[in-house]
Amino acid sequence: MQAYHSTFLSEPDTRVVGNFAVLPLRTKFRGPAYPTSEDYDIIDEVIDLFRANSFFRNFEIKGPADRALIYGILFISDCLSALSARNVNVDRNEAGRILNTLxxxxxxxxxxxxxxLNSLYTAPRDRTEADLLRGYLSQFRQELAVRLILRVYAEGDKPSKYWLAFTRRRFMNKSLS
Known part of the structure; x- marks a missing residue:
């Protein structure tokens, strides 16, 4: 069985920094990402593919959009670990504070x-590209944290056990932290 790849691989005119795709986001946070009016963006795709891809130890990278997908999946894994680090279930507001801080x-x-993951990613060429990538990843992480809260706490003030069950899974045996 193969892992699920990004549908944004065939996007025309995608900005690439190093070999990381800087894709448009539907976001309210300030940053270098182009705003999009599309209903489905890379953040939605990362959340949708997280649980299916988290079972895979190997992932064939087919393009820069797959690198954005990998980064997002690993960030969700860190978010879920931060939420389950406490022995008690945190409510929605506290989870929002925890993930915003993260x-x-x-x-x-x-x-x-x-x-x-330096073996999978190419470093930015210069300081300008590094600042652009840091700004994009900050915007990406903030938007992903907000949308993850909406998904994990969709049923109310308690987190979904079906999401928290994936805290022990390690996509590609890697972690961002």
Whole structure:
């Protein structure tokens, strides 16, 4: 069985920094991503494919959009781990604070010594590209955290056990943290 790849691989005129796709986002957060009016963007795709792809140890990268998908899946894994790190279920508001903090905290980008996936990603060419990528990833992480809360807490003030069951799964045996 093969892993699910991004549907945005065939997007024309996609900006690429290093080898990471900077795709348009439907977001309210400020950043370098082009706003889109489409109903389905890369954030929706990451959330939709997270549970199916988290079972795979190997993932064949077919393009820059797949690298964005990988980063998003690994960030969701970190988010779910942060939510389940406490022994009690956190309510929706507390989960929002936890994930917002996680999204905004300092993180490594491809090319930094602390980035765990440097073998899969190419470093930005210069400081301008590095700043663009850091801004995009910050915007990506914030929007992903907000939409993940909506999905994990869709049934009310308690998290879905079907989402939290994936805290022990490691996509490609990797983690961003």
């Amino acid at each position: 999204a905004l905290e300092h993180f490594s980008i491809p090319g930094d010594p602390g980035f765990p």
